[in-house]
Amino acid sequence: MSFHGESHPGIAPTPVETQGFRFNHTMLRIKDPARALAFYSRVLGMQVMRRLDFDEMSFSLYFLAHVEESHAVPEDVAARTAWTFSQTGILELTHNWGTEDDADFAYHDGNAEPQGFGHICISVPNLEAAQAWFDAHDATFIKRADQGKMKDVIFIKDPDGYWIEVVQADRMAGKGD
Amino acid sequence: MSFHGESHPGIAPTPVETQGFRFNHTMLRIKDPARALAFYSRVLGMQVMRRLDFDEMSFSLYFLAHVEESHAVPEDVAARTAWTFSQTGILELTHNWGTEDDADFAYHDGNAEPQGFGHICISVPNLEAAQAWFDAHDATFIKRADQGKMKDVIFIKDPDGYWIEVVQADRMAGKGD
Numbered sequence: 001m002s003f004h005g006e007s008h009p010g011i012a013p014t015p016v017e018t019q020g021f022r023f024n025h026t027m028l029r030i031k032d033p034a035r036a037l038a039f040y041s042r043v044l045g046m047q048v049m050r051r052l053d054f055d056e057m058s059f060s061l062y063f064l065a066h067v068e069e070s071h072a073v074p075e076d077v078a079a080r081t082a083w084t085f086s087q088t089g090i091l092e093l094t095h096n097w098g099t100e101d102d103a104d105f106a107y108h109d110g111n112a113e114p115q116g117f118g119h120i121c122i123s124v125p126n127l128e129a130a131q132a133w134f135d136a137h138d139a140t141f142i143k144r145a146d147q148g149k150m151k152d153v154i155f156i157k158d159p160d161g162y163w164i165e166v167v168q169a170d171r172m173a174g175k176g177d
Numbered sequence: 178m179s180f181h182g183e184s185h186p187g188i189a190p191t192p193v194e195t196q197g198f199r200f201n202h203t204m205l206r207i208k209d210p211a212r213a214l215a216f217y218s219r220v221l222g223m224q225v226m227r228r229l230d231f232d233e234m235s236f237s238l239y240f241l242a243h244v245e246e247s248h249a250v251p252e253d254v255a256a257r258t259a260w261t262f263s264q265t266g267i268l269e270l271t272h273n274w275g276t277e278d279d280a281d282f283a284y285h286d287g288n289a290e291p292q293g294f295g296h297i298c299i300s301v302p303n304l305e306a307a308q309a310w311f312d313a314h315d316a317t318f319i320k321r322a323d324q325g326k327m328k329d330v331i332f333i334k335d336p337d338g339y340w341i342e343v344v345q346a347d348r349m350a351g352k353g354d
Contacts, residue, residue, distance in 0.1 A: 008214055014222050021222045023243060023267070023297065024299060024300040025298045026298075028294055028295065029292055029295055039187075047191060048188060051185060052352055066198055081352070082350045089200040089201075090298075091200055116287055117287050118269075121202045123199045133194050162293070169262035170259045170263075172258055
C-alpha cells in the first residue's frame with residue numbers, strides 16, 4: 001500500500017509472496033536475568049511467554065510479551081510456543097550463563113560507538129502516569145517528557161543500559177515535518 | 178499471568194499501572210534508505226507507515242510495518258501517525274543524512290564485539306517458500322533452515338548487516354528444553 005502524496009526511496013509495492021510475514025521479535029542480550037526480568041515485568045508489565053534452555057550451549061532465551069485481555073494464550077507448552085512465534089511485539093532476552101557473576105561484564109547499548117541498534121519503544125496510554133510510575137521504581141532516565149528537543153518523548157534505560165523510548169500514541173501525531 | 182509449573186528469576190505479576198503498555202517498535206540506524214527500504218519492502222513485505230524528517234538535525238525516521246488485511250490504517254496523516262505508535266511490530270529505521278555517500282561508513286550489527294543487540298525476527302507461514310524467496314532476491318544468508326545446530330531457523334542479513342531470524346511458528350514448538 002502507499003499513502004496519498006507520499007513516496008520513499010527504494011520502496012516497492014507489497015509482494016504477494018510476503019503475505020503473512022510478521023515482525024515477531026527483537027533479541028537483546030542480557031547480563032543477569034533476575035535483574036532484567038524484574039525490570040521488564042515489574043516496571044514495563046511484560047510476562048514470560050516461553051523460556052528455552054539450551055544446556056549444551058549454556059544459554060537461555062526468555063520470550064516476553066504484553067499480554068492483553070484479547071490474547072488467548074494457550075496453556076499447553078507446544079501450543080504456547082507456536083502462539084509466541086506467531087505474534088508481533090515479542091522481546092527475546094538472551095542470557096549466556098555466568099555473565100551475571102562477572103562484575104566487569106557489560107553489554108553494548110548500540111548508542112555509544114560503534115553505533116547500530118538504537119532503542120526499543122513502549123507505547124503507553126498516559127505519558128505522565130508512566131513517568132510517575134518509572135520514578136516510583138527508580139528507573140534511570142535519559143530524558144523526561146519535558147526535556148530536550150523532542151517533547152512528549154521519554155527515554156529510560158533498562159538494567160543492561162539499553163535505551164527504551166516511551167511515547168503516548170496520540171501525542172506523536174504532530175512530530176516531524 | 179504465569180503458566181503452570183513455570184517460574185523465572187526476578188519475575189513479578191503484571192502491575193495494573195502497566196495496563197495498555199505495548200512494545201511498539203525497535204529502532205535500527207541505516208546507512209542508505211534507498212537500499213534499506215528496497216530490502217524491507219521488496220524482500221520482507223513491509224511498508225512505510227510514516228516518515229518523519231527533522232531538517233534542523235539532518236535525519237529522517239521511517240516507521241515500517243507489515244500491513245495485514247485486518248488493519249484499518251488511516252489515510253489522514255495525524256491519525257495514521259497515532260495509529261502507527263499504537264501498534265506492535267513496528268520497525269523504525271533512522272537515516273542520518275549523508276552516510277550513504279561515505280564509502281567507508283558502516284553501522285555495527287551488535288553480534289561482532291562489542292555485543293549487545295542480536296537480531297530482529299520475522300515469522301513466516303512457510304519456511305521453505307520464504308527461503309526460496311530470499312534466494313530469488315539474492316539475500317545474504319548467515320544460515321539456511323537445514324544448517325547448524327538450530328534446525329528450522331533461517332538467518333539472513335539486511336543491507337546494513339543486521340541479522341534477521343526467520344521462523345515458521347508451528348515448527349518452533351519443539352525447541353529447547
